[in-house]
Amino acid sequence: MADDHPRKPEPESGVTRRDFMKISAVGVAAPVVLGPVMDAAAEEVPIQGPGKVPISLQVNGKKLSAQLEPRVTLLDALRDNFDLTGAKRVCDRGACGACTVLLDGKPVYACSILAIDAQGREIKTIEAMAEGDSLSPVMQAFVAHDAQQCGFCTPGFIVATTSFLQKHPSPIADDIRHGLSGNFCRCGTYDGIRAVALASGRGKQS
Ligand code: FES
Numbered sequence: 001m002a003d004d005h006p007r008k009p010e011p012e013s014g015v016t017r018r019d020f021m022k023i024s025a026v027g028v029a030a031p032v033v034l035g036p037v038m039d040a041a042a043e044e045v046p047i048q049g050p051g052k053v054p055i056s057l058q059v060n061g062k063k064l065s066a067q068l069e070p071r072v073t074l075l076d077a078l079r080d081n082f083d084l085t086g087a088k089r090v091c092d093r094g095a096c097g098a099c100t101v102l103l104d105g106k107p108v109y110a111c112s113i114l115a116i117d118a119q120g121r122e123i124k125t126i127e128a129m130a131e132g133d134s135l136s137p138v139m140q141a142f143v144a145h146d147a148q149q150c151g152f153c154t155p156g157f158i159v160a161t162t163s164f165l166q167k168h169p170s171p172i173a174d175d176i177r178h179g180l181s182g183n184f185c186r187c188g189t190y191d192g193i194r195a196v197a198l199a200s201g202r203g204k205q206s
């Protein structure tokens with residue numbers, strides 16, 4: 001029976017259909033060859049959980065230890081096990097910034113990091129941002145500029161703003177909009193928060 005489908009010419013790239021089949025066959029075979037290597041690598045990673053395991057965190061200059069399941073987030077460990085409730089749980093999915101803490105000096109969403117993975121890192125929370133018994137300059141500026149209403153987003157904003165100003169000591173308004181865009185305020189106090197950053201950073205309106 002005649003073939004109704006015209007045969008396509010072999011590609012001009014120099015790779016024939018036969019070459020392609022050979023390459024594909026190698027690709028399929030590769031996992032078989034690599035299998036023992038991958039198995040060996042997997043064996044080196046100790047399995048943790050699902051039950052509780054000992055976890056130690058360095059938080060605000062102190063070592064805090066607890067028995068936690070590996071699935072516990074850093075936020076839940078801080079709030080539920082170490083009584084550090086400044087970081088707030090709002091969205092619990094890395095969208096709002098209410099849970100912001102510093103990890104090795106960088107702002108992160110504590111709801112999106114496992115406590116077990118935060119071991120060996122320096123964690124700083126809002127509780128360690130005051131200066132002794134006095135508010136930090138950023139905290140004072142939040143009060144002076146009335147930059148909060150319900151206050152639920154405020155700890156996360158203060159952590160993020162403090163970190164932002166360390167990197168941008170004299171920001172303009174556009175820097176602030178961009179630099180603090182990872183934190184949301186459902187009460188809409190953004191004008192006050194931008195005023196805080198401008199005043200604290202000695203910046204000017206753009
Ligand atoms: S609670 Fe973590 S980002 Fe919203």
Ligand code: FES
Nearest residue numbers: 149153185186187
């Ligand atoms: S002050 Fe209420 S969410 Fe920001």
